[in-house]
Amino acid sequence: MKRNVLIIGAGGVSRVVAHKCAQNNALLGNIHIASRTLAKCHAIIESIHDKGSMQRNGQLQAHMLDAMDVEATKFLIRATGSQIVINVGSPFLNMSVLQACIDTGAAYLDTAIHEDPAKVCESPPWYANYEWKRRQACKNARVTAVLGVGFDPGVVNAYARYAMDTYFDSIESIDIIDINAGSHGRYFATNFDPEINFREFTSTVWSWENSAWKANAIFERSKEWDMPIIGKSTTYLTGHDELHSMSQNLDVPNIRFWMGFSEHYINVFTVLKTLGLLSEQPVLTARGVEVVPLEVVKAVLPDPASLAPDYTGKTYIGDLIKGDRDGQTQEILIYNICDHQTCFEEVGSQAISYTAGVPVVAAAMLIANGIWDVGEMVNVEELDPQPFIALMNRMGLVTRIRDSQGDRVVDPEQEMVGKPLTSKLVKYG
Ligand code: NDP
Numbered sequence: 001m002k003r004n005v006l007i008i009g010a011g012g013v014s015r016v017v018a019h020k021c022a023q024n025n026a027l028l029g030n031i032h033i034a035s036r037t038l039a040k041c042h043a044i045i046e047s048i049h050d051k052g053s054m055q056r057n058g059q060l061q062a063h064m065l066d067a068m069d070v071e072a073t074k075f076l077i078r079a080t081g082s083q084i085v086i087n088v089g090s091p092f093l094n095m096s097v098l099q100a101c102i103d104t105g106a107a108y109l110d111t112a113i114h115e116d117p118a119k120v121c122e123s124p125p126w127y128a129n130y131e132w133k134r135r136q137a138c139k140n141a142r143v144t145a146v147l148g149v150g151f152d153p154g155v156v157n158a159y160a161r162y163a164m165d166t167y168f169d170s171i172e173s174i175d176i177i178d179i180n181a182g183s184h185g186r187y188f189a190t191n192f193d194p195e196i197n198f199r200e201f202t203s204t205v206w207s208w209e210n211s212a213w214k215a216n217a218i219f220e221r222s223k224e225w226d227m228p229i230i231g232k233s234t235t236y237l238t239g240h241d242e243l244h245s246m247s248q249n250l251d252v253p254n255i256r257f258w259m260g261f262s263e264h265y266i267n268v269f270t271v272l273k274t275l276g277l278l279s280e281q282p283v284l285t286a287r288g289v290e291v292v293p294l295e296v297v298k299a300v301l302p303d304p305a306s307l308a309p310d311y312t313g314k315t316y317i318g319d320l321i322k323g324d325r326d327g328q329t330q331e332i333l334i335y336n337i338c339d340h341q342t343c344f345e346e347v348g349s350q351a352i353s354y355t356a357g358v359p360v361v362a363a364a365m366l367i368a369n370g371i372w373d374v375g376e377m378v379n380v381e382e383l384d385p386q387p388f389i390a391l392m393n394r395m396g397l398v399t400r401i402r403d404s405q406g407d408r409v410v411d412p413e414q415e416m417v418g419k420p421l422t423s424k425l426v427k428y429g
Helices: 012-023 038-050 070-080 091-104 131-141 155-166 194-199 243-249 263-274 293-300 304-310 340-347 351-368 385-395
Strands: 005-008 031-035 060-064 084-087 107-110 145-147 170-180 205-209 212-216 222-227 231-237 254-260 314-325 328-339 377-379 400-403 406-409
Touching (some): 005 012, 005 070, 012 031, 012 038, 012 304, 012 340, 012 351, 031 038, 031 070, 070 091, 084 091, 084 351, 091 107, 091 131, 131 145, 131 377, 155 170, 155 328, 155 385, 170 231, 194 293, 205 243, 222 314, 243 254, 304 351, 314 351, 328 340, 328 351, 340 351, 351 385
Parallel strands (some): 005 084, 031 060, 084 107, 107 145, 145 377, 170 254
Antiparallel strands (some): 170 314, 205 212, 205 254, 222 231, 314 328, 328 400
16 A cells, blocks of 8 residues: 655646545545746645535645655655655656666656657657656556556547447457647647647657558548547548557557647647757857747747636547457447546636546546556556546546447446456566
8 A cells, every 4th residue: 555645847737636645635645736937836735625526635745856856755755754856847857757766666657658858759669768667666666657647648548448448249340539629718828848749749640550660641531430429520630649558458450549629729739840940959049048949839838737718629539449359340439528627617727737647637536546556667558447437437527438339428337247357468577
């Protein structure tokens, strides 16, 4: 049983994580929020008190931390007695925070793959460039590290595993589809850190097709879908973290990621990119100041957390899965719909942050009660998805399925009664 959580970062996702930890502090214990800007940690704590989110009285404290500093992070983990670290700071921090967890024995969770600020879109599979190099170190230290446990990556990996265990004998294709059908009312803004958001789209789009990596350019391939509640939307093939573990862990020949973009987003993105304003490489201004164009664009765009009060509409994220069962071809859609305003009322964040923050807290709870405390590094599809999906159903993210029998809520606890878990994982070497 692990107790006491250290949350790293104080942005939009951290706000959700902190509220959800507070709502479950009887299990999780003390809560500490540590980030670069102390005032942002205090603002989250104030919001938790305003909303009466604490399940019961307990410690809730703010700390200033540069999480690139491994020794300072280790000191804070030990000083706060934290046995679970939820890293929802920038993806540049992953390897430092992970090392601090390996050295202190704390469990590690994050919601995005590690990135080197000076590089964009490295060779696939991305996890092999950084995180998986510490796999043995985690095993030696018996440290549980759950990588990429937001919604995508995260829940969509669990959906794939759940479908594989429950509905299929073999799977031919998984199309992960992410559509934000909401509106923030600003001329242009990104829904999470602009620097990270743009870095996803400025280089090669990798997808997994016919059991091999295929390269495309962004906005080169599009597809229209008709999804429950949100209706018809155009999406574009996009590179994304989860393909880089699912392709290696699941025996599925085709795994693609599709993201919805408005024409307006594409226009603004194209202008910025064409002008060189999305470059991660430094340039020298006439005054002799070295600046990174992407960092400048981030500085002038709205803070994603500030979009929440005015956000309306819904998000859709799910997996469209095709395969065989008992010799018959079948197709299922397993998905979640989340409403921006409902999220704001509950925790003060929009749905993109909410859908990323709730799963990582559900995962922390499964580590706290021992179910997911596996003592090694894993991606989400390597873990039993049933308790995860069932827990999120009770925490505000309800999973639905659409198949030949109609559209309904997925209740893994019911569907799997009496059935053994038939793991079809392909474990890497
Ligand atoms: P934000 O940019 O809003 O927040 C990041 C936070 O990290 C900020 O508070 C920032 O501090 C802090 N931070 C940055 N560098 C350091 C440092 N060196 N030391 C300590 N703190 C630091 O991002 P989001 O909350 O929107 O996203 C958080 C994470 O979640 C990202 O990795 C993002 O990619 C991921 N994500 C995952 C999703 C999923 O479904 N899997 C969906 C959405 C996001 P400061 O305030 O001072 O800048």
